[in-house]
Amino acid sequence: xxxxxxxxxxxxxxxxxxxxxxxxxxxxxxxxxxxxxxxxxxxxxxxxxxxxxxxxxxxxxxxxxxxxxxxxxxxxxxxxxxxxxxxxxxxxxxxxxxxxxxxxxxxxxxxxxxxxxxxxxxxxxxxxxxxxxxxxxxxxxxxxxxxxxxxxxxxxxxxxxxxxxxxxxxxxxxxxxxxxxxxxxxxxxxxxxxxxxxxxxxxxxxxxxxxxxxxxxxxxxxxxxxxxxxxxxxxxxxxxxxxxxxxxxxxxxxxxxxxxxxxxxxxxxxxxxxxxxxxxxxxxxxxxxxxxxxxxxxxxxxxxxxxxxxxxxxxxxxxxxxxxxxxxxxxxxxxxxxxxxxxxxxxxxxxxxxxxxxxxxxxxxxxxxxxxxxxxxxxxxxxxxxxxxxxxxxxxxxxxxxxxxxxxxxxxxxxxxxxxxxxxxxxxxxxxxxxxxxxxxxxxxx
Numbered sequence: 375x376x377x378x379x380x381x382x383x384x385x386x387x388x389x390x391x392x393x394x395x396x397x398x399x400x401x402x403x404x405x406x407x408x409x410x411x412x413x414x415x416x417x418x419x420x421x422x423x424x425x426x427x428x429x430x431x432x433x434x435x436x437x438x439x440x441x442x443x444x445x446x447x448x449x450x451x452x453x454x455x456x457x458x459x460x461x462x463x464x465x466x467x468x469x470x471x472x473x474x475x476x477x478x479x480x481x482x483x484x485x486x487x488x489x490x491x492x493x494x495x496x497x498x499x500x501x502x503x504x505x506x507x508x509x510x511x512x513x514x515x516x517x518x519x520x521x522x523x524x525x526x527x528x529x530x531x532x533x534x535x536x537x538x539x540x541x542x543x544x545x546x547x548x549x550x551x552x553x554x555x556x557x558x559x560x561x562x563x564x565x566x567x568x569x570x571x572x573x574x575x576x577x578x579x580x581x582x583x584x585x586x587x588x589x590x591x592x593x594x595x596x597x598x599x600x601x602x603x604x605x606x607x608x609x610x611x612x613x614x615x616x617x618x619x620x621x622x623x624x625x626x627x628x629x630x631x632x633x634x635x636x637x638x639x640x641x642x643x644x645x646x647x648x649x650x651x652x653x654x655x656x657x658x659x660x661x662x663x664x665x666x667x668x669x670x671x672x673x674x675x676x677x678x679x680x681x682x683x684x685x686x687x688x689x690x691x692x693x694x695x696x697x698x699x700x701x702x703x704x705x706x707x708x709x710x711x712x713x714x715x716x717x718x719x720x721x722x723x724x725x726x727x728x729x730x731x732x733x734x735x736x737x738x739x740x741x742x743x744x745x746x747x748x749x750x751x752x753x754x755x756x757x758x759x760x761x762x763x764x765x766x767x768x769x770x771x772x773x774x775x776x777x778x779x780x781x782x783x784x785x786x787x788x789x790x791x792x793x794x795x796x797x798x799x800x801x802x803x804x805x806x807x808x809x810x811x812x813x814x815x816x817x818x819x820x
Contacts, residue, residue, distance in 0.1 A: 397562070397801040404561030407553055408572045414456045414549075415449035415573070419542055421535045422453050422517070427527045430520050442660065444783060447573020453517070455546035458509055460569055463551045464661045466501035468706075470494060471713055502551060503544060510543035511536060562801070563794035567653065571790040574783050606784065609765070613788045616758050617652075620645045621751055623744070625729045642729075644720070646748055649755035651710040653789040656763050656782050658710070659702035663695075696767055700760045707756035717744035759785075 418424055431443075431451045443450040446459035474480040474494070483490040514536040520527035528535055550569060557565030585602070588594040594602075622643040721741035730736045734743045763782050 394802055397798065400560065400562045400801070401798075404557055404563065404568065407557050407561060407565075408568065411456070411550065411553060411569055411572060412447065412576060414546065415447050415454050416452065417455050419453050419455065419457070420538050421529050423525060423527055423529055424452070426522050426525055427451075427453055427517075427520070429522045430527060444574060444577065447576050449573070455542050456550060457513065458506060458543050458547050459573065460547065460550050460554060460566055461661045462506040462509060462547050463498070463502045463554075463566070464657060465505050466498045468658050468661065469501055470498045471709075475709075475713070499548075499551070502547065506544045506547045507540055510540040513543065514539035562797050563790065567786070567790045568794070570657065571786060574787055609762070609784050610788055613762070613785055614792070616648055616755075617789060617792060619648045621648070621747060622646075623747065624732055625724060626732050627727070627729050644724075644744075646715075646744075646751055647755075648751050649707075649758060650714055650748070650752065651707045651755065651759075652793075653786050654710045655703045655706035655756075655759050656785060658706045659699055659763075660782075662702055663699060696764065699763060699767075703759050703763055704756040707759055708752055711748065711752050711755075715748060717741045717748060720744060 428451070442459075442461070446457060446461075449456040449459060470480075474484055480494065483493055486493075517539070518526075518528050518531040518535070554565030554569055557563065557568055561568075585594065585599060589596055589599045622645050625642045625644050627640050627642070718741045721737060721744060724730065724740060725736040731740055731743060734740050762785050766782055
């Protein structure tokens with residue numbers, strides 16, 4: 375069976391793609407949904423002076439807001455209806471996963487299967503509304519306090535502006551949450567990841583043009599720009615290598631009597647990825663870091679002195695900011711790995727079907743062995759993620775390089791691309807299997 379699957383995968387070509395009608399529908403739906411998202415990133419909030427806002431944001435683009443604008447595909451700097459993007463939904467998902475790990479009631483709900491999953495998703499949506507409303511109000515207050523030589527960023531500040539901003543931003547985030555779920559269900563790939571991916575890719579040409587402009591003006595040397603591009607290619611190769619790397623644990627199945635013959639005795643393997651958490655930790659960490667920025671936005675620069683000190687320490691490239699960011703990435707690497715892979719449950723399933731790891735007793739000992747191996751792999755994976763997210767910070771603070779060429783953005787782009795391509799290949803493989811089954815049925819009738 376394995377050799378048949380490999381042969382089918384090798385024979386996947388454009389001809390097979392042209393015959394896969396269901397896959398083409400899914401791809402067109404995904405592209406259409408992403409186009410709708412990109413159009414929404416250009417619809418501004420009501421009552422905003424876009425010229426003044428652009429001047430203000432250009433002065434702060436190197437800060438932490440610039441990173442969130444990257445995830446939002448430029449929607450934050452343009453202050454559009456999708457300015458908060460999908461980040462509040464990610465924050466709500468983090469909170470629900472943490473609560474599921476500590477709350478027996480939610481843990482029991484998670485084990486109920488599809489019904490429990492729907493209830494948890496519903497709670498996540500409610501949390502998204504609350505978080506989005508708080509962040510939207512913080513943004514509205516912060517906008518009212520923004521001024522430049524051209525005037526105020528808000529044409530008519532007041533209660534009505536704050537109300538319309540909150541309603542618009544909440545509606546925009548909820549629409550993106552729904553759109554991401556539709557892409558996952560009816561399209562190709564993970565909808566939430568693809569929305570973030572499309573925002574980053576859409577701004578890559580502008581980032582490349584900005585880097586070349588720095589070279590033209592002499593701010594960056596031509597040698598350094600070439601080095602930067604070569605390094606970006608090297609980082610891509612490194613990310614692909616780590617994301618595909620895995621530890622294969624041998625699993626043996628004993629022989630058993632079935633009728634008059636012996637079956638079984640096969641050996642398989644259990645693949646454990648070095649980076650089981652994937653791209654989730656940097657996205658989660660970035661989402662968490664947005665919360666203090668929102669709180670500071672409530673004060674509109676008029677808060678206590680200590681709040682300004684906190685804002686300064688959380689500035690882009692500051693040691694405290696880097697320490698918190700890397701710590702969150704490492705924490706979520708371990709946390710999400712624990713959520714995705716349960717050693718005890720895996721060991722029980724192996725024992726149930728008669729499988730065992732050679733030299734390890736089934737049951738508790740196997741679970742401890744898997745947990746030990748996975749922990750060691752996650753240490754390497756967390757170090758890899760920390761190095762990747764640290765790279766853009768060094769480039770920005772030292773050389774003022776656009777962080778679209780940094781490790782975080784490249785990690786998201788490469789990982790999401792690999793996942794999407796894998797899903798396309800699985801759809802094509804399933805389509806070819808269906809073709810083989812139909813041919814076999816026709817031959818059987820003859």
